[in-house]
Amino acid sequence: xxxxxxxxxxxxSIQTPFGKVKDALxxxxxxxxxxxRLYGEAVNLVAVVGSDFPQEHVEFLQDRxxxxxxxxxxxxxxxxxxxxxxxxxxxxxxLDTQLNVFATFHPQLPDAYRDAEYVFLANIDPVxxxxxxxxxxxxTLTVLDTMDYWLNYRKETxxxxxxxxxIVLINEAEARQYANTFSLIRAARKILSQGPKALVVKKxxxxxxxxxxxxxxxxxxxxxxxYPLEKIKDPTGAGDSFAGGFIGYLAQQGHATSHRExxxxxxxxxxxxxxxxxxxxxxxxxxSVERLRTLTxxxxxxxYRDFKVFTNFEPTCPWTDDCEHLNEKVP
Amino acid sequence: xxxxxxxxxxxxSIQTPFGKVKDALxxxxxxxxxxxRLYGEAVNLVAVVGSDFPQEHVEFLQDRxxxxxxxxxxxxxxxxxxxxxxxxxxxxxxLDTQLNVFATFHPQLPDAYRDAEYVFLANIDPVxxxxxxxxxxxxTLTVLDTMDYWLNYRKETxxxxxxxxxIVLINEAEARQYANTFSLIRAARKILSQGPKALVVKKxxxxxxxxxxxxxxxxxxxxxxxYPLEKIKDPTGAGDSFAGGFIGYLAQQGHATSHRExxxxxxxxxxxxxxxxxxxxxxxxxxSVERLRTLTxxxxxxxYRDFKVFTNFEPTCPWTDDCEHLNEKVP
Numbered sequence: 001x002x003x004x005x006x007x008x009x010x011x012x013s014i015q016t017p018f019g020k021v022k023d024a025l026x027x028x029x030x031x032x033x034x035x036x037r038l039y040g041e042a043v044n045l046v047a048v049v050g051s052d053f054p055q056e057h058v059e060f061l062q063d064r065x066x067x068x069x070x071x072x073x074x075x076x077x078x079x080x081x082x083x084x085x086x087x088x089x090x091x092x093x094x095l096d097t098q099l100n101v102f103a104t105f106h107p108q109l110p111d112a113y114r115d116a117e118y119v120f121l122a123n124i125d126p127v128x129x130x131x132x133x134x135x136x137x138x139x140t141l142t143v144l145d146t147m148d149y150w151l152n153y154r155k156e157t158x159x160x161x162x163x164x165x166x167i168v169l170i171n172e173a174e175a176r177q178y179a180n181t182f183s184l185i186r187a188a189r190k191i192l193s194q195g196p197k198a199l200v201v202k203k204x205x206x207x208x209x210x211x212x213x214x215x216x217x218x219x220x221x222x223x224x225x226x227y228p229l230e231k232i233k234d235p236t237g238a239g240d241s242f243a244g245g246f247i248g249y250l251a252q253q254g255h256a257t258s259h260r261e262x263x264x265x266x267x268x269x270x271x272x273x274x275x276x277x278x279x280x281x282x283x284x285x286x287x288s289v290e291r292l293r294t295l296t297x298x299x300x301x302x303x304y305r306d307f308k309v310f311t312n313f314e315p316t317c318p319w320t321d322d323c324e325h326l327n328e329k330v331p
Numbered sequence: 332x333x334x335x336x337x338x339x340x341x342x343x344s345i346q347t348p349f350g351k352v353k354d355a356l357x358x359x360x361x362x363x364x365x366x367x368r369l370y371g372e373a374v375n376l377v378a379v380v381g382s383d384f385p386q387e388h389v390e391f392l393q394d395r396x397x398x399x400x401x402x403x404x405x406x407x408x409x410x411x412x413x414x415x416x417x418x419x420x421x422x423x424x425x426l427d428t429q430l431n432v433f434a435t436f437h438p439q440l441p442d443a444y445r446d447a448e449y450v451f452l453a454n455i456d457p458v459x460x461x462x463x464x465x466x467x468x469x470x471t472l473t474v475l476d477t478m479d480y481w482l483n484y485r486k487e488t489x490x491x492x493x494x495x496x497x498i499v500l501i502n503e504a505e506a507r508q509y510a511n512t513f514s515l516i517r518a519a520r521k522i523l524s525q526g527p528k529a530l531v532v533k534k535x536x537x538x539x540x541x542x543x544x545x546x547x548x549x550x551x552x553x554x555x556x557x558y559p560l561e562k563i564k565d566p567t568g569a570g571d572s573f574a575g576g577f578i579g580y581l582a583q584q585g586h587a588t589s590h591r592e593x594x595x596x597x598x599x600x601x602x603x604x605x606x607x608x609x610x611x612x613x614x615x616x617x618x619s620v621e622r623l624r625t626l627t628x629x630x631x632x633x634x635y636r637d638f639k640v641f642t643n644f645e646p647t648c649p650w651t652d653d654c655e656h657l658n659e660k661v662p
Contacts, residue, residue: 087513182418185561206537207556218637222644225538225554230516270644306549311642313553313601 001140001254002042002115003247005032006107006132007122007240009047009057009071013082013096014287016089018233024288025057026081028122028145031237033066034292035244035279036120038300041251044113046070046132048105050078060289069110074101089235089284090204109135118251120243121165123147126158133164140254141264143167143247145239151177163195167269169243172203184209198269200246202239208273212266222270225310227281227303234287238280241292245279245300246272278303332471332585333373333446334578336363337438337463338453338571340378340388340402344413344427345618347420349564355619356388357412359453359476362568364397365623366575366610367451369631372582375444377401377463379436381409391620400441405432420566420615421535440466449582451574452496454478457489464495471585472595474498474578476570482508494526498600500574503534515540529600531577531607533570539604543597553601556641558612558634565618569611572623576610576631577603609634 005028012026029047036043044067051073061068079102083092107128109116117140121129129144136142142165150158151174158178162168168191172184179187184201188211191199198212207225214220249272250264264272278300282291336359343357360378367374375398382404392399410433414423438459440447448471452460460475467473473496481489482505489509493499499522503515510518515532519542522530529543538556545551580603581595595603609631616622 089513182420183561185559203537206534207554209556209559218640221559221641223538223556223559223641224644225540225556228516228540228552228554230514267644274644308645309549310552310554311644313555313598313605313642314639 001117001251002044003036003118003120003251004044004046004109004113004116004132004136005029005036005120005122006046006128007032007120007124008079008102009045009049009053010079010081010102011053012236012288013080014234014236015084016234016287017085017087018231019287021234021287023080025060026236026288027079028124028240030061030289031240031283031292032120032122032244032247033061034064034289035241035283036248036251037064037066038245038279038292038295038297039248039252039275041118041248041255042067044070044110044116046107046109046113048072048074048079048101050074050076050101053078060293070108070113072105072108074104076101083236085235089232092236107132107135117141117254118247119143120247121145121161122240122243123150126150126154126161129161130157130164133161141166141247141250143169143243145169145243146174147171148174148177159194162191165196167198167200168196169200169246170202171239172201172206175199175201185211197263198266200269200273202242204235204238208242208277210266210269210273212269214266219266222266222273224270224273224277224307227277227306228310229281229285232284235284236287237283237289241283242276242280244276246276248279249275274304274307275300278307332448332582333375334367334449334451334582335375335377335440335444335447335463335467336360336367336451336453337377337459338363338451338455339410339433340376340380340384341410341412341433342384343567343619344411345565345567346415347565347618348416348418349562350618352565352618354411356391357567357619358410359455359571361388361392361620362571362614362623363451363453363575363578364392365395365620366572366614367579367582368395368397369576369610369623369626369628370579370583372449372579372586373398375401375441375447377438377440377444379403379405379410379432381405381407381432384409391624401439401444403436403439405435407432414567416566420563423567438463438466448472448585449578450474451578452476452492453571453574454481457481457485457492460492461488461495464492472497472578472581474500474574476500476574477505478502479505479508490525493522496527498529498531499527500531500577501533502570503532503537506530506532516542528594529597531600531604533573535566535569539573539608541597541600541604543600545597550597553597553604555601555604555608555638558608558637559641560612560616563615566615567618568614568620572614573607573611575607577607579610580606605635605638606631609638
């Protein structure tokens with residue numbers, strides 16, 4: 001099933017306690033595409049770069065089989081972001097943002113893109129997110145991400161975009177801010193009341209939570225922890241890699257059941273959240289997209305199996321091949 | 332199997348956005364005992380109160396079947412704590428602490444208490460925690476809690492106490508502070524290297540994590556979310572109720588398998604964490620011990636079943652009685 005992503009392709013300069021990079025490949029559409037392509041479905045990218053954008057980065061995406069027909073190359077400089085993380089890797093301090101060619105970007109979908117089945121509207125101006133939706137014919141699933149900037153300066157348009165998509169995928173602080181409440185459950189209820197079928201709240205090192213519409217409350221909630229990592233080198237791209245694993249998995253499942261209805265089950269969303277968490281856990285192990293260059297589906301499956309062990313607390317042990325360990329005595 | 336708890340019995344004055352109470356029943360040993368008793372095993376309490384301690388509070392504990400032979404009544408005033416929570420219910424702001432009779436407290440175990448099998452050393456001076464351990468004959472399981480104050484002013488003695496117990500049960504910030512690292516995995520490794528078999532880190536609204544010694548890394552990690560609550564009235568006592576559910580469950584399991592070795596399995600610890608999370612989720616629904624007055628094992632079991640649903644992401648659906656809901660379409 002074909003995937004469409006609209007977002008940024010950028011050059012990032014990042015400092016963390018574990019090193020720094022300058023003008024490294026970044027951007028929401030980049031991380032998303034590299035992550036989603038691991039699941040084998042077609043990924044069509046819409047974004048803009050400047051005439052200074054290095055050819056090697058284009059080749060990175062081409063080598064991964066990302067369709068770049070929708071990548072505009074505009075006269076001028078590529079979008080640049082510069083940020084710093086302290087030991088608390090949960091929040092980036094933005095040092096500099098240069099929109100450059102991104103400032104005047106309007107997504108134009110090549111005609112073949114308009115039949116996209118799985119659509120990811122990465123964190124861009126909700127005006128542009130709506131422009132994309134208006135160009136798509138009959139998507140199976142639409143997913144939206146956003147950030148605090150649009151909550152502050154485009155709230156009304158953002159509400160329109162939220163009402164128009166199937167799944168909203170945002171950070172915890174943004175969910176609370178959007179709904180103006182400390183209660184994540186009340187925030188979820190407000191967002192779901194505007195139309196989406198499900199809300200996935202990303203909590204960084206604390207994992208991710210799904211809230212879904214439905215009559216059975218307990219069936220409409222799901223929680224996945226973050227994969228436990230001893231060292232996070234660079235959290236940049238974690239959220240977009242999460243989205244890539246999330247939608248990559250759902251598109252793959254859609255492919256496997258090609259006569260399905262145009263919807264996804266809650267159970268598929270739960271497993272997609274675990275896949276998103278797994279892919280994000282690899283991304284943050286290195287700077288930029290470095291870890292995604294070598295990541296394999298075998299590695300993804302191994303951490304997916306780990307997640308079963310991390311969250312299983314019943315003695316019947318159906319989740320793991322090596323059940324004998326589960327009931328071993330604490331040494 | 333008999334449980335011993337040493338901690339505080341206090342009068343709390345608490346303000347939250349949802350109300351306030353003055354001189355309400357509180358204290359770590361109080362919350363722990365009321366929670367642990369729900370699991371049916373004997374609970375022996377060691378603490379001190381002043382001559383001003385209301386008889387109705389003594390009766391609350393007696394009615395729950397808590398053995399109060401170890402409750403000293405000293406001349407003077409009962410330990411009082413006053414605190415305030417803002418909408419972010421994760422951290423209390425201490426307004427006032429009056430140690431009163433607690434300042435000169437030394438735990439003296441009645442002889443019958445010295446055969447205690449499951450021991451909880453609540454958050455008190457680690458000097459006193461070691462005094463208790465020296466009076467116990469042959470415990471099955473010893474568990475220690477602490478707080479930042481002792482990390483700052485009694486670190487060396489606290490390290491001795493940590494080395495002497497089976498399980499350490501502390502907050503996330505305290506684990507990081509104790510080990511002087513932002514990495515919870517490195518903090519866990521340091522604490523486990525000092526002797527305990529397992530570390531349970533309480534993360535408040537983000538749930539709880541187990542780290543255990545063992546050769547299989549993935550089998551030595553477990554994560555449980557917090558039960559999703561729309562409204563938390565008063566977080567006071569959440570940690571001690573967690574400990575009560577945690578140890579209450581383990582003692583009950585020990586009773587059920589009376590010929591067992593003197594240890595617990597990792598799998599039992601995982602389920603005990605879920606029980607602790609469930610009991611804590613009820614405690615915070617009301618002020619003081621109000622919710623624990625009426626809480627039943629049926630209610631606990633219902634939320635325990637909910638936890639399976641919240642964390643299960645596989646389609647085989649072995650965890651729930653109403654499997655048909657798990658794969659329902661998102662409406």
